[in-house]
Amino acid sequence: MTTVFDIHGGIHPPEEKSLSNPGEVLDAGIPPTLVLPLSQHIGKPPTLEVAIGDRVKGGQLLAAAEGLVSVPLHAPTSGVITAIEPRPVPHPSGLENLCVELRCDGEDDWLELEGFENWQSEAPETLVASVRAAGIAGMGGAGFPTAVKLLAPQRAPMHTLIINGTECEPYITADDTLMQVQAADIVLGAEILAHILGVERILLAVEDNKPAALTAMQAAAADAGRVCEVMTFPTKYPSGGEKQLIEILTGKQVPTGGLPADLGIVCQNPGTAVAVKNAICEGRPLTDRIVTVTGRALARPGNYRTRLGTPIDHLLGVAGFEPKNNRRLIHGGPMMGFALESADVPVIKTTNCILVPTEQELPTPPPAQACIRCGLCAEACPASLLPQQLYWYARARDQEQLERHHLADCIECGACSWVCPSHIPLVQYYRAAKGMMADSRAEKIRSDRSRGRFEARQERLEQEAAAREAQRAARRAAAQQKAAQGGADDPVAAAIARAKAKKEAAAEESGES
Amino acid sequence: MSFLRITSPHGHGPLTTAQVMQTVLLATLPGVVVLTWFFGPGTLINILFGGAVALACEYASLWLRDREPAPYLSDYSVLVTSTLLCIALPPYAPWWLVTTGILASVILGKHVFGGLGYNPFNPAMVGYVVLLISFPLQMSTWQAPRGLGEVPGLGDSVTALLTPGAYDGVTMATPLDLLRQNKGLLLDDLYAQAPQMVQWAGIGWEWVNIEFQAGGVWVIYGGVFTWHAPVGMLVMLGLCAAAGFDSGSSESGGSPLFHWLSGATMFGAFFIITDPVSGATSNRGRLLFGALVGLLLYLIRVHGNYPDALAFAVLILNFAAPFIDQYTQPVTYGHRPQREDEE
Numbered sequence: 001m002t003t004v005f006d007i008h009g010g011i012h013p014p015e016e017k018s019l020s021n022p023g024e025v026l027d028a029g030i031p032p033t034l035v036l037p038l039s040q041h042i043g044k045p046p047t048l049e050v051a052i053g054d055r056v057k058g059g060q061l062l063a064a065a066e067g068l069v070s071v072p073l074h075a076p077t078s079g080v081i082t083a084i085e086p087r088p089v090p091h092p093s094g095l096e097n098l099c100v101e102l103r104c105d106g107e108d109d110w111l112e113l114e115g116f117e118n119w120q121s122e123a124p125e126t127l128v129a130s131v132r133a134a135g136i137a138g139m140g141g142a143g144f145p146t147a148v149k150l151l152a153p154q155r156a157p158m159h160t161l162i163i164n165g166t167e168c169e170p171y172i173t174a175d176d177t178l179m180q181v182q183a184a185d186i187v188l189g190a191e192i193l194a195h196i197l198g199v200e201r202i203l204l205a206v207e208d209n210k211p212a213a214l215t216a217m218q219a220a221a222a223d224a225g226r227v228c229e230v231m232t233f234p235t236k237y238p239s240g241g242e243k244q245l246i247e248i249l250t251g252k253q254v255p256t257g258g259l260p261a262d263l264g265i266v267c268q269n270p271g272t273a274v275a276v277k278n279a280i281c282e283g284r285p286l287t288d289r290i291v292t293v294t295g296r297a298l299a300r301p302g303n304y305r306t307r308l309g310t311p312i313d314h315l316l317g318v319a320g321f322e323p324k325n326n327r328r329l330i331h332g333g334p335m336m337g338f339a340l341e342s343a344d345v346p347v348i349k350t351t352n353c354i355l356v357p358t359e360q361e362l363p364t365p366p367p368a369q370a371c372i373r374c375g376l377c378a379e380a381c382p383a384s385l386l387p388q389q390l391y392w393y394a395r396a397r398d399q400e401q402l403e404r405h406h407l408a409d410c411i412e413c414g415a416c417s418w419v420c421p422s423h424i425p426l427v428q429y430y431r432a433a434k435g436m437m438a439d440s441r442a443e444k445i446r447s448d449r450s451r452g453r454f455e456a457r458q459e460r461l462e463q464e465a466a467a468r469e470a471q472r473a474a475r476r477a478a479a480q481q482k483a484a485q486g487g488a489d490d491p492v493a494a495a496i497a498r499a500k501a502k503k504e505a506a507a508e509e510s511g512e513s
Numbered sequence: 514m515s516f517l518r519i520t521s522p523h524g525h526g527p528l529t530t531a532q533v534m535q536t537v538l539l540a541t542l543p544g545v546v547v548l549t550w551f552f553g554p555g556t557l558i559n560i561l562f563g564g565a566v567a568l569a570c571e572y573a574s575l576w577l578r579d580r581e582p583a584p585y586l587s588d589y590s591v592l593v594t595s596t597l598l599c600i601a602l603p604p605y606a607p608w609w610l611v612t613t614g615i616l617a618s619v620i621l622g623k624h625v626f627g628g629l630g631y632n633p634f635n636p637a638m639v640g641y642v643v644l645l646i647s648f649p650l651q652m653s654t655w656q657a658p659r660g661l662g663e664v665p666g667l668g669d670s671v672t673a674l675l676t677p678g679a680y681d682g683v684t685m686a687t688p689l690d691l692l693r694q695n696k697g698l699l700l701d702d703l704y705a706q707a708p709q710m711v712q713w714a715g716i717g718w719e720w721v722n723i724e725f726q727a728g729g730v731w732v733i734y735g736g737v738f739t740w741h742a743p744v745g746m747l748v749m750l751g752l753c754a755a756a757g758f759d760s761g762s763s764e765s766g767g768s769p770l771f772h773w774l775s776g777a778t779m780f781g782a783f784f785i786i787t788d789p790v791s792g793a794t795s796n797r798g799r800l801l802f803g804a805l806v807g808l809l810l811y812l813i814r815v816h817g818n819y820p821d822a823l824a825f826a827v828l829i830l831n832f833a834a835p836f837i838d839q840y841t842q843p844v845t846y847g848h849r850p851q852r853e854d855e856e
Binding site for chain 2: 008011013014092094170243247253254255256257258327328329330332334335336337338339340341342343355357362363364365367369370371372373374375376378379382383384385386388389404405406409412414417418419420421422423425427428431
């Protein structure tokens with residue numbers, strides 16, 4: 001076994017993984033309607049390819065990618081398009097987004113799909129195009145278009161692919177389950193990704209609290225066509241953060257403001273690897289995913305294979321939601337997930353978990369007390385920040401100090417808030433401060449731009465004035481020259497004579513009448 | 514239905530501020546027990562009386578500041594302040610001395626700055642220094658330890674507190690006083706002549722220090738605060754003492770062991786300079802903060818006008834803490850200078 005490295009900080013919250021019974025996949029079924037937001041990823045929303053009333057088959061394109069950083073959308077089952085309108089989507093601020101409503105006919109009639117027989121002999125560009133056409137966005141949570149990540153070798157050669165099966169968030173077992181039941185597909189997906197990226201090394205990273213997944217992955221790696229190293233490391237939150245995982249596996253840190261690609265490394269989620277395998281080997285677009293539906297407010301928590309667009313309401317019904325003693329509905333895990341106001345939003349490509357805890361399980365936090373600067377947050381911070389200082393400066397809106405204390409390197413993992421004995425919602429302060437600083441930067445760009453515009457205008461006006469002045473001077477010089485040439489031709493005297501004559505003429509006219 | 518919308522994280526660790534404070538209070542217990550054994554129940558009476566005064570003072574301050582008292586009173590912070598001050602006070606102190614100290618600690622040390630978390634100085638040490646400067650006589654009178662004088666009982670202790678002057682105890686110079694006043698004796702002779710001096714340091718004091726250290730180590734082991742400040746202070750104090758020991762002449766500053774086990778050394782190292790609010794905040798900063806306290810402590814003890822100097826050393830370094838913080842920021846992830854061999 002290769003050596004692994006430790007990261008600074010980290011915490012050990014209760015794992016609660018067994019609650020959702022990892023390793024067994026349940027079926028969430030076909031709901032009566034699916035609601036498919038056009039934008040389920042980072043980047044531009046795709047453009048619509050269907051209209052209300054259209055009958056579509058499973059796998060049919062609903063919206064096509066618009067520009068490079070964009071992802072298309074496909075129908076997860078057959079049915080009729082019944083609405084295209086803004087609907088609430090899973091978003092921390094409860095935003096709405098343009099959605100396609102698909103009334104399912106229950107037939108689940110799919111298009112004929114066709115994959116590559118022999119992907120090894122295909123050029124990486126061809127395979128990237130297929131990944132792009134399959135609508136794949138990172139399924140770990142951020143939802144970055146996978147095809148864009150696969151273009152990294154265009155800038156610099158890559159040497160390592162990491163399949164991030166850490167899943168360090170408590171409660172979530174979607175990747176754990178996937179690794180147990182589809183280990184071979186994950187490894188095959190990883191091989192395809194490695195072929196596209198041209199990397200030598202494939203690392204399959206599994207935290208040591210998932211022994212079944214680890215065994216399955218080791219077996220699959222042994223059967224693989226090329227060398228895949230399965231690496232395991234002690235359980236600690238947030239080991240699964242991309243930057244943290246890279247340090248654990250390689251001992252190197254992604255430079256601030258940089259990407260893993262700067263180190264020649266590309267990270268992908270196991271779910272993404274399977275989606276890539278489906279896209280390349282079967283031509284199947286991404287239309288479903290495993291969602292961990294968990295929490296003690298459910299009668300049947302578990303890992304549900306769920307069609308994208310399935311209303312969370314439906315999913316909660318399938319899992320036996322008992323609203324008694326529950327106040328929160330969380331999209332994602334307990335550490336980094338965001339609370340939803342309503343269950344009337346759909347499952348999207350990045351929905352790895354729906355958590356409905358009871359009040360006993362995750363109590364509503366008490367009011368925050370004063371910060372006593374105990375420094376437990378600094379002990380827990382995986383980025384080696386000083387959260388207690390950042391909190392102070394965030395409250396003071398001291399942007400200079402926030403920058404000096406590297407607020408931008410905060411990954412918002414929540415470890416500091418978790419340990420804070422005074423229950424201060426630290427991450428909330430950092431998000432607000434980041435927003436404030438982004439606003440200031442935008443404001444600065446705007447003001448720089450308008451200053452530039454003002455200065456350009458000022459310069460142009462001056463140039464115009466100078467040009468007019470020059471013209472006038474030229475005319476004056478010309479007139480004076482003319483006057484000097486023929487004395488009678490003094491323009492001023494001529495004008496006075498003209499005015500006099502006009503006046504006399506007017507006086508005569510009035511005298512006559 | 515509408516769900517509650519709050520930001521992540523949604524879970525929380527088990528530790529609360531009240532528990533942090535309770536842990537610190539509990540950790541003073543071994544030291545207080547040994548103090549009581551050697552010097553009688555005076556310290557215990559101080560703590561109980563001072564605690565009651567402190568709670569009343571905290572309540573009144575909160576009322577004046579228009580704050581809801583319950584959440585603040587239940588965080589135990591004022592009891593930590595009062596207990597630490599009362600441990601530092603001489604046993605059998607009169608009630609007005611304790612009360613003045615508590616008022617200075619809680620009001621001057623804490624509430625005028627905005628309450629818990631906003632105080633730039635260690636509140637207990639603010640109270641202590643106010644008393645030390647205002648009432649030097651009362652503050653430098655210390656009961657003789659068990660074995661060298663009669664240790665008062667409970668009744669005498671209460672009398673001493675409530676009717677100052679009515680109680681006449683046996684007082685004696687502490688080992689630190691002795692060392693400072695010693696001008697003509699070799700250290701070995703001083704040890705031989707003064708009954709207060711025993712093998713390592715002074716009768717009673719060595720055990721008091723060992724027990725406060727034990728309590729402090731227990732708190733560090735429990736993860737409530739880190740080892741950096743205590744280690745920084747003790748190492749620096751030891752280094753200074755070793756440098757100034759000169760193998761025990763009449764000018765000697767005392768051995769490292771003597772300094773470690775005398776006066777308020779361990780109490781200060783584990784319970785006073787670990788106050789997170791007024792200390793440096795990063796681990797490197799705490800190490801430096803502790804080391805500087807250790808340096809000042811030695812300099813004032815040996816070359817200054819006061820036998821012990823913890824309160825002054827701490828207050829002076831409290832001034833410096835924000836400055837130390839500016840220069841001891843840890844290296845953030847991704848800010849490590851890239852080595853050449855790294856790709």
